[in-house]
Amino acid sequence: MKLSPTTRLWIVVLGLLSGGLAAVYLLLQVPVLFVPALLSIALFYVVEPVLVWWESFGYTRKSGLLALAGVVLASAALLAVLLPPAVHDQWVMVQRRAPMAVDELNGMVEGIQQRLAEVVPAAAEGVSEVRAKIGEIVGSQILPALPGLIAQMVMGGLLVPIILFFLLTDGRKARKRLLEMVPNRNFEMALNISHRIDQQIGAYLRGVIIEAAGVAGVAWLLLRLGGVPGAELIAAVIGVTNLIPYFGPVAGLITGLAWCLLTGDLSWAWWRVAGAVVGAQLADNVLIGPAVIGRAVNVHALVVIGLLIVAGKIAGLIGLVVAVPLWAVIRVVLQETSVAVRAYGRYIVD
Amino acid sequence: MTSTSLWTNYFRRDEARDEWIELLSKVYIFASLSRRDLEHVRDLMHVREFGGNEVVFFEGQPGSGMYIIAKGEVRIVLNYGSDHEIELVRLGPGDFFGEFSLIDEAPRSATVVATKPTTLGGFFRPDLLDLLARKPRQGVQIVLNLSEVLTERLRRTNDELRTARDKIAELEERLADSTEAAEA
Numbered sequence: 266m267k268l269s270p271t272t273r274l275w276i277v278v279l280g281l282l283s284g285g286l287a288a289v290y291l292l293l294q295v296p297v298l299f300v301p302a303l304l305s306i307a308l309f310y311v312v313e314p315v316l317v318w319w320e321s322f323g324y325t326r327k328s329g330l331l332a333l334a335g336v337v338l339a340s341a342a343l344l345a346v347l348l349p350p351a352v353h354d355q356w357v358m359v360q361r362r363a364p365m366a367v368d369e370l371n372g373m374v375e376g377i378q379q380r381l382a383e384v385v386p387a388a389a390e391g392v393s394e395v396r397a398k399i400g401e402i403v404g405s406q407i408l409p410a411l412p413g414l415i416a417q418m419v420m421g422g423l424l425v426p427i428i429l430f431f432l433l434t435d436g437r438k439a440r441k442r443l444l445e446m447v448p449n450r451n452f453e454m455a456l457n458i459s460h461r462i463d464q465q466i467g468a469y470l471r472g473v474i475i476e477a478a479g480v481a482g483v484a485w486l487l488l489r490l491g492g493v494p495g496a497e498l499i500a501a502v503i504g505v506t507n508l509i510p511y512f513g514p515v516a517g518l519i520t521g522l523a524w525c526l527l528t529g530d531l532s533w534a535w536w537r538v539a540g541a542v543v544g545a546q547l548a549d550n551v552l553i554g555p556a557v558i559g560r561a562v563n564v565h566a567l568v569v570i571g572l573l574i575v576a577g578k579i580a581g582l583i584g585l586v587v588a589v590p591l592w593a594v595i596r597v598v599l600q601e602t603s604v605a606v607r608a609y610g611r612y613i614v615d
Numbered sequence: 616m617t618s619t620s621l622w623t624n625y626f627r628r629d630e631a632r633d634e635w636i637e638l639l640s641k642v643y644i645f646a647s648l649s650r651r652d653l654e655h656v657r658d659l660m661h662v663r664e665f666g667g668n669e670v671v672f673f674e675g676q677p678g679s680g681m682y683i684i685a686k687g688e689v690r691i692v693l694n695y696g697s698d699h700e701i702e703l704v705r706l707g708p709g710d711f712f713g714e715f716s717l718i719d720e721a722p723r724s725a726t727v728v729a730t731k732p733t734t735l736g737g738f739f740r741p742d743l744l745d746l747l748a749r750k751p752r753q754g755v756q757i758v759l760n761l762s763e764v765l766t767e768r769l770r771r772t773n774d775e776l777r778t779a780r781d782k783i784a785e786l787e788e789r790l791a792d793s794t795e796a797a798e799a
Contacts, residue, residue: 445661453679453737457679609677
């Protein structure tokens, strides 16, 4: 059976896409590489327009990279001076409060369990089981994983600038080399597809990052106004978890409440944390989202749930965070290929 | 020291690159750019090798940009492959074609076929947009030169159209005269 050139082209595109997904899956098995690689690509799309703007004044890209490195190093130095005392104080406080917080949580759960036992005895048993399960997960999985997680974050912090530097200096050349491998008959189409995909993914990832930063900023402002301790940490978590549609705000809220429990401020701060999450969500839905993600990649709620279940199963927390953006990228690739094949398809000959 | 060592490569001029710069400096659209700007354009360009009788692009295909001929020859034809095929022109080294597509993505107006092994340098809309964003002065210069080329083509087309109309009017007059004479 002889396949038409268009069918063969689709097979090549789907093959490349499958190869890309397989690469993503393999990288997922090495989170120490996957997270920095993904973060570097997202940051590339944020930094690249800044460098293009810099070049438009007649300066070289190298000088732009140097200036950028200077700004990053100065910020890192400033943080290194300002953060350690605050982090150290909070760490000491958390260490001191942790046993008490666990007792408080146990007390709260026991209270709920007792009340439930009076009303629905069977539900109380369920709570006992959940409690035991949570204790087991915290004791056997979360706590032992913490040192490794911190090491990964440090490693990632070192890898991100290196990968980003190479993307910014050689990214264009790499794309050009890849295009050189495309046969003449598909070249113009491949060039157009790669350009459009690059533009759309860039706009989307920039939008996502600006949205996460905006949500974190609003949450931070509200938390600071409410006098909640550790506002920076809670706001950062709210910003990052906002990448997970529907469930993200709940995850942000739980993290914020857990932090308040650790610092002993839960009794008065819980509603302020909840208010900050709600306020950030409102700002996101009304202002930030529509402004920064103009051509939002709308994903149906059922698709989101399916994606999150599969991605969570494959890659845990990282999978939950990257599932929707990755789906958006795959959709853009397929859409743009489809548009180009419709336009060029009948001109592709053997 | 061997010829492939790091140091010899560092100080050796890239002859192929120099040839391209030389070629670009003779193409009207890039002629007003400095050597440094031309080097930048060269870095953006895509060099493609075509075999004899290989189609560069088809009539009606969405346009993406222009090609400059470095080596070889191409022929520009209408109704390619049909019984009514018309060869418009043959172009050689230093000539360029497809420049209209830098402005919009309108369908190609003719088919271009390489007549023998040919080396082309492609400069496409995404490359021009990239240049306009990163080097606006050079980008605008290219767009201005391109506008001049298009204006000149439009002027010539207008002249040819005027001549054709005059001829048609003259023929109509003659036809009317001969009809009158026949009726009389």
